[in-house]
Amino acid sequence: MVPFFFVYFSLVSIVAGVLTIAFRNPVHCGLALLTLLLHVAGLFVLLNAEFLFAVQIIVYAGAILVLYLFVLMLLNLKTEERYLHARYAVILFAAAGICGELLLLVLRSPFGGLKGDAPAEAVLKDGASYAIGIKMFSDYLLPFEIVGVFLLGAIIGAIVLAKTPTTVDIEQSDR
């Protein structure tokens, strides 16, 4: 059952990724990106990461994608005649070559390594969110706080950037 779902989720996410960069209308691109995000969330379930599955759907599909669609509606872009780069054939050819070689290397690698301290049974005993919480608030507390400061900076930056500029009256400010 797991291989079947893996093939389904991975094939649909790859097709949705290609459609995201191939559609002409930006709103269609956003909907293809939504398909990609939901199927990547399905891949997370196959990997015993239920907490990340929920976060992926809530944050990515629920918040980030709605932000994209909101800005698309706000700007009301007209679809352009030439929506691809002038020399896109060269880029496609080079990228296909690089991707092929990468796949060749990846599929030949054994990927052995040192096992960590969270085997599947220990994670499944109390659930993935319990295991993530214990680890995040002990070993990864400092990165967690740094991410909090980073998000605060991003909020302030976005507000300052998107604010309507006020016209400065030079004669008023001179006095």
Place this chain on the structure above:
Amino acid sequence: MVPLSAYVAVSAVLFATGLIGVLIRRNFIIVLMAVEIMLNAANINLVAFSYYLESMAGQIVALFVIAIAAGEAAVGLAIIIVVFRGRLSTNVDELNLLKW
């Protein structure tokens, strides 16, 4: 049992797709969407290694990646709104104010 290299291969294909999108699309918003594809490819990689090497660290870093993607989307879309207000275009080829 799905081998780890299958997940890594899916992630590599998705990353290449996102990279091509950044390079060939001319609409700024679609370029940002392609960046999201690349971040998702990295997340698949992190979670797959976290599962197969039995460590929680990969999932935690994937959470941080999602937080950074949210910040990047907010700031990037704010920049798009500012640029669009001034020039009425989101074409990356026409945005060359900072070009030396």
